[in-house]
Amino acid sequence: MSYSITEPSSRQKWVAGTLVITYAIITMIPLLWIMMTSFKTPPDSISYPPKVFYEPSLEGYVNLFTTRTRVSPEKLASLPPPENFAEEIVRNRDMVIAGPSKFGGRFLNSVIIGFGSTFLSIFLGTLAAYAFSRFKIPFADDLLFFILSTRMMPPIAVAIPIFLMYRQLGLSDTHLGMILLYTAVNISLAVWLLKGFIDEIPREYEEAALIDGYTRFQAFYKVVLPQAATGIASTAIFCLIFAWNEYAFAVLLTSGTAQTAPPFIPTIIGVGGLDWPAIAAGATLFLLPVMIFTVMLRKHLLRGITFGAVRK
Amino acid sequence: MAEIIIKNLRKDFGSFTAVKESSFTIADGEFFMLLGPSGCGKTTTLRMIAGLELPSSGEIFLDGEEISQRPPSQRDIAFVFQMFALYPHMNVRRNISYPLISQGMKRRDVRAKVAEVAGILGIEHMLDKPVGGLSGGDRQRVALGRAIVREPKAFMMDEPLGALDAEFREHMSEELRALHDRMGATTVYVTHDQLEAMQMGDKIVVMNNAVVEQFGTPQDIYDKPATLFVADFIGSPSMNFLNFSGTVEKGQSVVSLGNHQVVVPEQLENKQGELVLGVRPEHIQLSDQGDMRAEILALEYLGTTQIVVLNSEYGELKARVDAALPVAVGDQVAIHFRADTITLFDRGSGRAVRSSLNDGVFAHG
Numbered sequence: 001m002s003y004s005i006t007e008p009s010s011r012q013k014w015v016a017g018t019l020v021i022t023y024a025i026i027t028m029i030p031l032l033w034i035m036m037t038s039f040k041t042p043p044d045s046i047s048y049p050p051k052v053f054y055e056p057s058l059e060g061y062v063n064l065f066t067t068r069t070r071v072s073p074e075k076l077a078s079l080p081p082p083e084n085f086a087e088e089i090v091r092n093r094d095m096v097i098a099g100p101s102k103f104g105g106r107f108l109n110s111v112i113i114g115f116g117s118t119f120l121s122i123f124l125g126t127l128a129a130y131a132f133s134r135f136k137i138p139f140a141d142d143l144l145f146f147i148l149s150t151r152m153m154p155p156i157a158v159a160i161p162i163f164l165m166y167r168q169l170g171l172s173d174t175h176l177g178m179i180l181l182y183t184a185v186n187i188s189l190a191v192w193l194l195k196g197f198i199d200e201i202p203r204e205y206e207e208a209a210l211i212d213g214y215t216r217f218q219a220f221y222k223v224v225l226p227q228a229a230t231g232i233a234s235t236a237i238f239c240l241i242f243a244w245n246e247y248a249f250a251v252l253l254t255s256g257t258a259q260t261a262p263p264f265i266p267t268i269i270g271v272g273g274l275d276w277p278a279i280a281a282g283a284t285l286f287l288l289p290v291m292i293f294t295v296m297l298r299k300h301l302l303r304g305i306t307f308g309a310v311r312k
Numbered sequence: 313m314a315e316i317i318i319k320n321l322r323k324d325f326g327s328f329t330a331v332k333e334s335s336f337t338i339a340d341g342e343f344f345m346l347l348g349p350s351g352c353g354k355t356t357t358l359r360m361i362a363g364l365e366l367p368s369s370g371e372i373f374l375d376g377e378e379i380s381q382r383p384p385s386q387r388d389i390a391f392v393f394q395m396f397a398l399y400p401h402m403n404v405r406r407n408i409s410y411p412l413i414s415q416g417m418k419r420r421d422v423r424a425k426v427a428e429v430a431g432i433l434g435i436e437h438m439l440d441k442p443v444g445g446l447s448g449g450d451r452q453r454v455a456l457g458r459a460i461v462r463e464p465k466a467f468m469m470d471e472p473l474g475a476l477d478a479e480f481r482e483h484m485s486e487e488l489r490a491l492h493d494r495m496g497a498t499t500v501y502v503t504h505d506q507l508e509a510m511q512m513g514d515k516i517v518v519m520n521n522a523v524v525e526q527f528g529t530p531q532d533i534y535d536k537p538a539t540l541f542v543a544d545f546i547g548s549p550s551m552n553f554l555n556f557s558g559t560v561e562k563g564q565s566v567v568s569l570g571n572h573q574v575v576v577p578e579q580l581e582n583k584q585g586e587l588v589l590g591v592r593p594e595h596i597q598l599s600d601q602g603d604m605r606a607e608i609l610a611l612e613y614l615g616t617t618q619i620v621v622l623n624s625e626y627g628e629l630k631a632r633v634d635a636a637l638p639v640a641v642g643d644q645v646a647i648h649f650r651a652d653t654i655t656l657f658d659r660g661s662g663r664a665v666r667s668s669l670n671d672g673v674f675a676h677g
Contacts (some may be wrong), residue, residue, distance in 0.1 A: 204397035207364050210384045211391040213414035213459070226401040 031287070033104025037114045037280035042153040045276040060277025062086045064103050064268065064285075069093040103282060106264040111289065112175055113260055121239045122232055122305060124183070126198075130220060132191070133198040134206075142282035144195075155185045156248045173258045178250070182243040189242075190235050197231025198224065220277065233300035244290050261286050314375035314465040314498055315340045316361065321380075330356040332522045333370065338466075338500060338515070343492050344504045344589050345513035349545070353522040354502045355470055361500060362468045366651035368521035375465055385414075390459035392469040396451045398443040405439040411462040429461045432491070438587040442645050448476045449484060456491065466498040473508065485512055506546050520544050528673055537655060540662040543590050549619060552596065553657075554589040560656060560665055567617050567656065570625070572604050575651035577669040586659040593619065595650040596631035598639065602622065602646025608639055622647065 008016070015021035025026030037045050039056040068090050079096070082088040090097050093285075132140055162181065163172075201224060225232075251263045265282040268275055313476050316338040323331040338344045343439055346354040359365040361372055362382030372380040379387050385605040390411075405426055412422045430436045433453045442455060452472060471486070473481045489512050491541065494500050503509050510530045518525045518533060518541075526538040542553040554569050556569045559673065560583040566573050569589060576589075592634035598620065606624035613635065620639060622629045631647070641647070656665040664670055 148397065202395065202397065204393045204395055205399060207384075208391065208393060208397040208399070208458075209410075210364065211362060211410035212462075213385045215383075215385065218414075221401060 034280045034283050038277055038284045040277050040280075042273075042275060042277055045280075046273075051144060052196060057277075058085065059089050060275075062089050063095055063275050063278040064092070064281045065101055067098045068093075069098045071096050101268075103261075103263065103268075106259055106261045107285065109175065109258055110244060110260040110262070110286070111177045111180065113258070114240055114289075116175070116179040117186065117243045118236055118240040121184045121186040121190045121195075124227070124235050124288035125187055125194050125235065126225070126232065128187075128200050129193045129194035130224065132195050134203070135258070144192070147191055150184070150188050159249065159252055162249075166253060167209060173254045173256055175258050176255065176284075178258055178260070180215050181253070182239075182246060186239040186242055190239060193235045193238070194228065194231055197228050197235075201227045230300045233297040240293060313485075315373075316466060316498060316500070317371075317373040318361070319373070321357065321360060321372065322368045323353070323360060323365060324368045329522050331360070331367075333340045334519075334524045336517055336524060336527045338498060340498055341496045342498055343489065343512060343514045344498070344500045345509040346500060346519065347506060347509040347513075347516050347545075348504065348525075350504055354504075354517075357519070358468050358470055358500060358502045361466075362389050363387050364391070388462075388465045390462060390464040390467050392452075392455050392459050392467065392472045392564040394471040394474045396455040396475070398451055398454055398458070400444060403440055403442050404435065404446070404457075407443060407454055408439075408457040408461050411458060415462070425461055426457075429457045432460070432494075433457050434561050449480050452476065452484060456488075460491070460495060460497075464497070466500065467492075469499065469501045471503055472501070474503075480509075488500045488512065507548070510546070518545065520545070526632035526673065536664075536673045537590070537654065538664050538670070538673055540588065540590075540657050540659075543655065543657070543664075547592060549593050549630045549632075551590045551592050552629045554591070554629075555586070555624070555659065556589065557586050559584045560587065561609040565651075574649060574654070575668040576654045576656060577635050577652055579656070580666040580668065580671055583656070583658055583665050587665070588657040588659050590655045590657060591649045592653060593630045593632040595653040596622075596629060596633075597648045597649060597650070598631060598633060598637065598645045600646060602648055604647050605644055606647050608641050608645060609639060611639065 036052075038060045039058070040051070040126055041057045041059050044051050044054045044057075045060075066086065071094065073094065076091060076094060076096075079091075082091055087097060131137065132144060137143065166172045166177055170178075171180070205223045205227065206216075206219040209223045210216065220242045221232065245262065246260075247262045254260060254263065261282065265279055265286065268278045268282060318337070319335050321331055321335070322329070322333050322334045330567045336359065345356060348354045356365060360367045360380070361374075361577050363379070365388075367380050370380065371378055374387065374389070384391075399410065403409070408429060409422045409424050410423060417425070418646075426439070427436070430439055433456060435450065435453050435457065438450060438454075443451065446454065450607060453516060455472070469488075473484055476484055482650065485508060501509075501512065507533075510533075513530055515528065516530055516533050517527045526533055526542045528536075534546055537546065537551070540553070544553075556566055556567075560567060560579050560581075562580060562582050563578065565576060565578045567576055567587075567589070568574075574589065594617075604624070606622040606629065608620055609628070610621040612619040612621070616635055617632050617634045618637070618639075620631045620633055622645070624630060629647070633639070652669065655670060656667065657663065658665060
């Protein structure tokens with residue numbers, strides 16, 4: 001029987017695996033419950049005891065994307081037969097579709113503001129991190145500390161000054177305003193994380209490119225950036241998650257044109273009470289972009305978090 | 313293919329001086345070694361020639377043009393790094409062709425040129441492999457390929473064999489020298505390994521503490537060291553130093569070492585005070601008769617020769633003698649020095665006293 005200190009035995013692996021899977025299931029239950037609720041009908045969603053097995057319905061999604069009006073049975077009977085499944089679901093509740101809801105627009109706002117601020121944070125953060133890493137900058141340490149100090153209080157602590165400033169500057173309830181705000185919050189994280197990654201890339205690569213006839217910027221763009229891809233990917237995930245999920249500023253500063261999905265979803269009110277399946281459907285759809293983005297960059301994320309922990 | 317002239321080159325990093333006013337000339341097509349212990353300024357000098365550092369003062373001429381303030385891309389110099397610095401996200405072919413792409417060369421010409429270089433270096437079969445999986449020697453070849461593909465005016469090499477294992481270094485140093493002879497391009501090579509410098513170089517500059525100690529052919533550096541540092545740094549085992557106080561006069565060819573008279577090359581200047589007599593181990597002969605006696609402390613057998621460690625009245629000396637010479641630890645022997653090889657040094661300044669042996673090696677200073 002071989003024995004190794006570093007390689008766990010199959011029994012240890014089995015125990016560890018069971019623990020991890022159990023933990024994963026427990027943390028997944030609320031998410032699963034939201035997804036299940038999104039496929040329930042409104043009566044099923046509030047029935048007691050809660051239903052684990054039920055007939056799935058798309059009513060939540062239909063209600064999420066539409067506004068509806070109640071009509072009299074005579075009117076309903078006089079209408080031509082329903083054209084699609086959404087119309088059919090709505091008519092079963094004695095209603096007709098009056099038009100699209102605001103969810104699509106709010107979701108698009110989230111995409112524009114979330115990805116826009118992530119792009120801007122990474123763009124500025126990479127340039128700043130490269131400069132801090134490679135050039136002699138007077139008071140570089142003090143500047144870095146100053147950048148970090150913006151994270152030493154909760155951002156919401158400055159909500160009132162920002163609210164007043166934004167109103168003055170006409171940035172309230174604009175995409176640009178929200179992108180700038182989230183970028184300002186994220187940039188210190190981006191600079192610090194990316195500086196760590198770029199510090200790890202040997203200067204010789206750029207020097208080789210300089211010798212090979214490239215300018216400093218070309219060397220940065222063609223040689224440093226591909227090497228820093230891991231760091232950029234993991235930093236981008238952190239930035240996106242913050243901007244995507246941010247609630248407090250979104251409530252405070254947006255109400256119409258630039259409102260993002262987080263403040264919008266809880267305001268979905270059905271007829272005669274909260275429309276839980278529609279809210280759950282909104283939450284489920286809202287999860288998807290970050291989930292896809294994270295899964296796409298998962299390999300980089302894992303490597304990114306442990307990067308630099310062990311010197312090669 | 314070009315001559316490189318270094319004039320009064322200086323580099324300061326804040327209050328630290330990495331290179332003090334250095335001047336030397338690298339002739340066209342020369343394999344030129346910058347030799348010295350770590351931290352002596354040799355790599356900084358090389359990086360200034362390549363343009364990776366800008367000098368604080370002084371001039372660098374490449375092919376007659378002053379280039380010391382130009383960016384590296386406008387100097388037409390190739391650089392081989394100690395850790396190779398191959399672009400890790402590209403395969404071998406892309407790595408080698410990268411300098412050509414920056415010049416905007418046509419794709420077909422790039423392919424032909426890369427194939428030609430790969431043929432010279434014997435790496436045709438690995439052109440499409442990623443650089444990550446290559447052995448140290450192959451990486452070194454790819455790095456050389458990237459340097460020679462552009463046919464630059466000069467090559468800079470920063471300890472290119474430093475990252476290879478001992479066995480492979482030997483082989484690679486021959487390959488490098490052969491490549492240089494074939495291309496005939498001026499090469500500046502930084503190393504801290506004196507054997508490598510002696511073996512490969514046409515000319516050697518020995519640096520220490522930011523200054524050039526001596527500049528010359530390997531033979532000159534070895535036989536006619538200009539300073540105590542060079543004498544000590546070059547050669548293994550290094551030169552024996554016998555301290556004495558006395559007087560040297562111009563035209564004199566015998567010095568008094570205590571009550572022994574030692575024949576030396578004719579001296580060309582007057583010196584007085586604390587002096588050092590330097591003699592290489594292979595220039596000490598052992599015999600039974602003579603008035604300078606020593607006891608054998610230890611023996612190191614090296615195959616064709618042996619190193620005899622002697623305890624003399626001037627301290628411990630090492631002599632390199634034929635391996636067949638019958639000697640044993642504890643023997644009392646007489647020691648003689650080969651007169652025409654001895655260099656005298658001024659202990660205070662560390663500089664050699666001018667004599668008929670080393671006259672002329674100071675000219676380059």
